Amino acid sequence: MKRHLLSASDLSYEDAILILDTAEELAKLVDGPVKKLPTLRGRTIVNLFYEDSTRTRISFEAAAKRLSADVINFTAKGSSVSKGESLKDTALTLQAMGADAVIVRHSASGAAHQLAASGWIAGSVINAGDGTHEHPSQALLDAFTMRRHLRDSKGDLAGVRVTIVGDVLHSRVARSNVLLLATLGAEVTLVAPPTLMPFGVEQWPCDISYDLDRVLPRTEALMMLRVQGERMNNAFFPSMREYSRGYGLDDKRASALSPEAIVMHPGPMNRGLEISAGAADGLRSVIVEQVANGVSVRMAILYLLLGGASIEEVSL
């Protein structure tokens, strides 16, 4: 495995399977009597967040603490755009603190890459979402969730039919998922109005469709992406109602899914826009589970990147 996790494309098939298997083991351990493992004791992990995202930050923080690491939360106000402290100065500060890993969330695509390539930081860099680029730990937790429900927590996702719906153009979740799901052998279809598909998407390793209703019946895992109302001001679509009619998961559409299918959402949801309350809370929904799985997967990422003591050793 590489030293950093910047993109889902950094993960080989073996890396991805190893992370998922490790996450299963760690989940079992912390579900048992041992709530906390000593594997990363004495290691320092920094949450460097340039963008507000309480849920992702808390998830990484919980993962790090369950591995007994010291966690520093560093909320950087602004970036060089808003004349705040530069990425470089912040990185040098973190290096001086002796960070073993930096988990970075940034509104600029590529910020995590730059941090990793710059030589400013010696530790591992984990991309927790960069602009409209990627969010690899989210893709891993999504794959983990799909594997639990559709493949009995084993092996890869060969042949699993995944449909990702919504604002693909601006979605880092979609980018990371398409890459990781291709590595794991799933068959992905992206569904969105043409205006919200990236130019060049035909070359991605997936299918595309503009018609959600045609894709739904054969979908095994349905992932709804958050859509922002402001998009209509830039003529991506005429109105929120029209968007919902074409691409929202309402109760009627949810009933068109096969009974075994699962409904996912990376959160936070816009209930009533891309997903109805009925669909979000329905029997097929695994949205709450995704949150719990996020902690297990992030524990696995930290554990493997930071090379903690072996699981067998610590579980004794």
Place this chain on the structure above:
Amino acid sequence: MSGYLLRGVSVLGEQKVDVLIDGGIISEVSKKPLAPTGVRTIDCDGLIAMPGLVDLHTHLREPGREDSETVESGSAAAALGGFVAIHAMANTNPVADTAGVVEQVYRLGREAGWCDVRPVGAVTVGLHGTQLAELAAMAHSAAHVRVFSDDGKCVADPILMRRALEYVKAFDGVIAQHAQEPRLTEDAQMNEGFVSSQLGLRGWPAVAEESIISRDVLLAEHVGSRLHVCHVSTAGSVEIVRWAKSRGVMVTAEVTPHHLLLTDELARSYDPRYKVNPPLRRDEDVQALRQGLADGTIDAVATDHAPHPLEDKECEWSSAAFGMIGLQSALSVVQTAMIETGLMTWSEVSDRMSTRPARIGSLRDHGRPIAVGEPAHVVLVDPRGKSVFTLEGNASKSRNSPFLGMELHGRIEATFLRGRATVLDGKLAG
């Protein structure tokens, strides 16, 4: 010693001759060895002599951003790159939109003395694209401005573009358009294509350039004016210029060295050194630009030398400044992209980097052949060997070169401006 004897030099890659430079002009060219007295002899075995290079597109940053470049430092870099004349773009602070500012830049160029600095005048006041600047005043000033451009910004308003094209006919001026449809490129970061889709960086679509060029060649045809298109970067732009020329439209075009060699794949590093406007495009575009330059559809290579301080490039890609320095690497890049690939001869390179740019800029004294009686603007090039490009000997105040670490062919040995050496042995000759 005032003169120079270029012993056994190959003019534009042809048979070896002796060239005598004296009194600011080329006083003799001879197939037989010359033996003048009181001149310095330069052994030119293996070297090529070309007419001194002319750049149509240089950003010198003075006045306003002297921390990134001055007229002095930029024109020194130009001399080291084999240039004897450069056109200083108008997007300074204050903008070069009055006779006062263009005369200041012109005067600073004369004082520095490294090459002829020809100021470009802004088309509109403050580059705001709303009101014509006093173009005639700049044309009739001591700076003799003939090229007008809002470079960095596009003259997007069609009526303003039409009027500008018409107005400069009175003094044989030319409008150099930075073709970028503003609405199609809001917050654009890199070429729109497969790579941008993966990197999550906002795309700068080819059509934003091509739609403006299409409009402008039709306007130029309609009003019978001269149009120059800055830094064409797409295969489609080459097609449009080719079509316009076939109709007899008075259009000329330039391409930058970096668009002849680099592609958008480099953005995968998120290294802002590769962030430039117009952006690096696909390999298909690079090939079409090379073809267009070789067949003469594209008239000139122009550097778009754009210095930026380190802090403007050592940050997130989306906050970084657009632009690359390029004066000292230009000829090596052209040799690498065009000569070593067999697409062009040295004579054709000279046509695109000296003769035609001088004509486009109405520089009568430049772009002349190496012949008896002509002004002695000469560059000596050693085309042999290749080396890794470094910032050693970089005269620019900025360091934002995309070519660092790349292997390039050839090097500049000497540059002569009106018979005076500005560069000797690859170093500034003070």
